[in-house]
Amino acid sequence: QQQVKQSPQSLIVQKGGISIINCAYENTAFDYFPWYQQFPGKGPALLIAIRPDVSEKKEGRFTISFNKSAKQFSLHIMDSQPGDSATYFCAASTNAGKSTFGDGTTLTVKP
Amino acid sequence: GAVVSQHPSRVICKSGTSVKIECRSLDFQATTMFWYRQFPKQSLMLMATSNEGSKATYEQGVEKDKFLINHASLTLSTLTVTSAHPEDSSFYICSAFTGQGTDTQYFGPGTRLTVL
Numbered sequence: 001q002q003q004v005k006q007s008p009q010s011l012i013v014q015k016g017g018i019s020i021i022n023c024a025y026e027n028t029a030f031d032y033f034p035w036y037q038q039f040p041g042k043g044p045a046l047l048i049a050i051r052p053d054v055s056e057k058k059e060g061r062f063t064i065s066f067n068k069s070a071k072q073f074s075l076h077i078m079d080s081q082p083g084d085s086a087t088y089f090c091a092a093s094t095n096a097g098k099s100t101f102g103d104g105t106t107l108t109v110k111p
Numbered sequence: 112g113a114v115v116s117q118h119p120s121r122v123i124c125k126s127g128t129s130v131k132i133e134c135r136s137l138d139f140q141a142t143t144m145f146w147y148r149q150f151p152k153q154s155l156m157l158m159a160t161s162n163e164g165s166k167a168t169y170e171q172g173v174e175k176d177k178f179l180i181n182h183a184s185l186t187l188s189t190l191t192v193t194s195a196h197p198e199d200s201s202f203y204i205c206s207a208f209t210g211q212g213t214d215t216q217y218f219g220p221g222t223r224l225t226v227l
Contacts (some may be wrong), residue, residue: 034215042116043204043218046153089154097143097208097216103154 003027003094006102009110013109019077023090026071030092034099035064038087047076047088048062080109113139115207117219124195125227132190133220134205140185141207145216146178149202161188195226 013019025033030031031052036044050057050064050073057064059109063076087106093099114137122173124130143162147155158167160179177199179191192199202223206216215219 036218041221041223043115043206043221045218046215049215079146088163093216098145098157098160099216102152104152106152 004090004098004102006090007104008105010106011105011108013080014108015080015109015111016083017080019080019084019109020074020109021088021090021107022072022074023102024072027092028071029094032093033064033066033073034091034093036089036091037064038089040082044089055056079106081111085109113207115205115217115219117205117222119222120220121223123225123227126196127194129191129193130195130224132192132205132224134188134190134207136186136207136217139207139209140183141209143171143208144182144188145206145208146180146188147191147204147206149221150203155204162180164202194222195224195227200224200226
């Protein structure tokens with residue numbers, strides 16, 4: 001049973017456009033929702049994270065929107081740049097730190 | 112920010128040999144370290160949770176006698192792939208978790224294992 005579902009699998013966006021990646025979770029015990037960025041051959045890097053008591057969090061061009069009742073959260077990348085081309089993973093965890101990851105979204109930003 | 116290192120970054124070995132991968136938290140103490148495996152174009156699969164001074168907790172389907180984990184100190188965890196076979200070839204990634212008022216995991220750069 002997959003506990004975190006991520007979509008789309010791949011995404012192509014023009015430079016300057018908005019990239020949107022969605023995730024849905026099932027376990028209501030999750031209380032921490034991070035997004036990671038991973039470049040080929042590298043480990044994931046934390047991009048931004050949110051807790052369920054907040055509906056939105058913005059850091060620079062990156063925004064997380066969180067809908068607790070729908071058990072969904074999404075990542076918005078504003079003014080997408082070619083350097084943003086990477087694989088993005090959403091995750092969900094409890095305070096024990098153990099995370100469940102989505103399947104990943106490969107983002108390509110075309111110049 | 113917190114830095115996690117892994118060594119080696121790449122290793123190629125012959126079938127039947129054992130390979131040790133080190134994961135170190137460089138500027139913080141990690142109460143817990145996690146070991147993941149990632150196949151090409153796939154997500155991270157949690158293999159085990161490693162707590163300093165205690166036995167690792169393995170996920171279902173992960174052979175604990177094949178993937179030996181030792182968490183000897185608050186800054187070092189090791190994963191030993193014993194009697195490696197070609198199907199063990201993968202990208203192994205560790206993460207470190209402080210567990211002190213934060214849920215943030217800091218990931219290492221990964222180790223590419225190729226078993227011939």
